[in-house]
Amino acid sequence: MHKRKIMENIYWMGAVDWDRRLFDSLIPLPDGTSYNAYLIEGSEKTALLDTVDPPMSGELMAQLGQVDKIDFIISHHAEQDHSGAIPRVLEQFPEAKVVVTTKAKGMLMDLLKIPENAFITVQDGETLSLGNKTLKFLYTPWVHWPETMVTYLQEDKILFSCDFYGSHIATSDLFVNDQGRVHEAAKRYFAEIMMPFRNTISRNMEKLRGYDIRMIAPSHGQIYDQPEWIMNAYRDWVLGNPHNVVVLPFVSMHGSTRQLVDHLTSALVDRGVRIELFNLAVTDIGKLAMALVDAGTIVLGAPTVLVGPHPLAAYAALLANALKPKAKFLSIIGSYGWGGKTVETLAGMIPNLKVEVLEPVLCKGVPSAPDFEALDKLAGTIAQKHKENGFR
């Protein structure tokens, strides 16, 4: 794709990765992604904001073939999907300086072996003039590594946010034209890489409140020319109360745990609690992560394999522990054959979750009447806890 004009002297560059289906060899990308770089031509200086993932650097270099000079490469984030092509850009524009936070400088020297004399470090709030355009750099740690910053283009009131507010979507549309689709993609993205850093992100959001932001140009997905809705969505995901929702990832080997799951589902629905089920044998882990953003309670459905939890259930526990959702309650249900330490093992895997653990329901073999009664009691407890906490 050729470079595309956003407004006078400001261009989208980069690459749309239509084929990519996995990020970090972990995160599913059902809709592909894009690596957005931006070119800002001031009256005196020209800046390139971020680059692209190394396998797609050819596309960026072809776009830069029509550019006479690059004075600054603004690197918001050291992760290679944005920084990886900096060495190639420096080969073509050796006079360019790489503008970074102090932390990013060391990371880029380690990751990409960029020489120290290629960098200019900027402090939080520092500005850089391109002549008739002024870049203001704001430190925004943990979106999504500790070194990240964003750039506010003062004259045009555009926030170049890199990962922050991004979404994994491959599309030829430059601007958001389907809010529903982007909302889902942005929420999935938030869940997978931002959710663990909610406290820091809320401070970053607070910091940006003082700026008149007319457009957000992230480095993944489409540009927000009406940014208010995505900023509001982030406020809900980061600061909002959990919802009246139980998220129940489960796996069942011979159907017994599935019986428990189905009974609890009905019991919760009868009590006015919404529930989202994820059969871990077939589920998209990204959808599970997205559901965890709103979950009031997490229930793990885990049969015992040998003496511990089924490995897929253990994986879900580790994932929830890594993502640190704001759920307030957790329980475990499952069937076992002759014994084991499923509950103790799973409980030991979730030290990051600040949850009250509700009485687990484990049954030997196929569940019977007392097990179903215990599930009804668990459903009642969850409904009551959600009500007391104002989950809606």
Ligand code: FEO
């Ligand atoms: Fe899109 Fe954290 O890199």
